[in-house]
Amino acid sequence: ILNVEQSPQSLHVQEGDSTNFTCSFPSSNFYALHWYRWETAKSPEALFVMTLNGDEKKKGRISATLNTKEGYSYLYIKGSQPEDSATYLCASELPNNDMRFGAGTRLTVKP
Amino acid sequence: DTGVSQNPRHKITKRGQNVTFRCDPISEHNRLYWYRQTLGQGPEFLTYFQNEAQLEKSRLLSDRFSAERPKGSFSTLEIQRTEQGDSAMYLCASSVAGINSPLHFGNGTRLTVT
Numbered sequence: 001i002l003n004v005e006q007s008p009q010s011l012h013v014q015e016g017d018s019t020n021f022t023c024s025f026p027s028s029n030f031y032a033l034h035w036y037r038w039e040t041a042k043s044p045e046a047l048f049v050m051t052l053n054g055d056e057k058k059k060g061r062i063s064a065t066l067n068t069k070e071g072y073s074y075l076y077i078k079g080s081q082p083e084d085s086a087t088y089l090c091a092s093e094l095p096n097n098d099m100r101f102g103a104g105t106r107l108t109v110k111p
Numbered sequence: 112d113t114g115v116s117q118n119p120r121h122k123i124t125k126r127g128q129n130v131t132f133r134c135d136p137i138s139e140h141n142r143l144y145w146y147r148q149t150l151g152q153g154p155e156f157l158t159y160f161q162n163e164a165q166l167e168k169s170r171l172l173s174d175r176f177s178a179e180r181p182k183g184s185f186s187t188l189e190i191q192r193t194e195q196g197d198s199a200m201y202l203c204a205s206s207v208a209g210i211n212s213p214l215h216f217g218n219g220t221r222l223t224v225t
Contacts, residue, residue, distance in 0.1 A: 004153075006153070031210075032210060032211065034213060034214070036213075036214070036216075042218070043115075043202070043216035043217060043218050043219065044154075044202075044204075044214070044216045045216075046213030046214065046215070049211045049212070049213050051210055051211060089153055089154070091154075091214075096166065096167065097142060097159065097161070097166075097208075098156065098159055098166075098167045099144065099156065099159075099214065100156055101146070101153040101154045101155075101156070102153050103151070103152050103153040104153045
């Protein structure tokens with residue numbers, strides 16, 4: 001069974017702070033790493049899909065990096081805003097397209 | 112693109128009853144996933160289809176759970192003889208085949224077993 005671990009479990013920051021979370025996954029049998037953002041009462045929404053070691057992707061104030069050799073990915077949020085409050089999920093996709101999620105990091109940004 | 116649709120949104124049932132949920136994926140998506148999510152946890156993989164073929168099923172899934180995707184379009188998830196531990200949010204997601212293809216999620220079906 002594939003174990004995808006995310007830390008921290010929850011995070012409270014002030015508006016304007018920059019923050020980052022970690023996703024670790026088994027590096028063997030790796031195919032792709034996904035990040036999703038899940039706001040309360042909505043469905044998870046895709047942020048990034050990354051496949052190559054050293055990959056770095058950016059969308060506005062949010063960026064992510066990938067290290068497939070050591071099995072981790074970081075998600076960074078620069079200048080957090082209250083609307084960034086959500087649960088951030090990462091998922092490791094296997095070559096057979098099976099996709100396993102971590103438990104998520106719940107971010108709360110206080111105004 | 113009307114998004115992934117799940118019905119019903121909420122289901123309350125008594126222990127021992129059977130329930131069935133439906134998922135309509137985005138029309139051109141050939142992959143369809145079912146996940147279960149309980150409070151404080153991430154989505155837990157249940158099963159996955161490519162077109163009408165069920166390619167993977169979680170070993171954690173008991174025989175009371177069955178999923179179908181008969182024509183490679185919509186899918187149903189049935190839980191027989193429901194138990195209180197089955198209470199959860201059941202999420203459906205779809206994607207197109209190919210690398211770098213993200214999942215598109217429905218709003219989920221929240222099941223409460225009393």
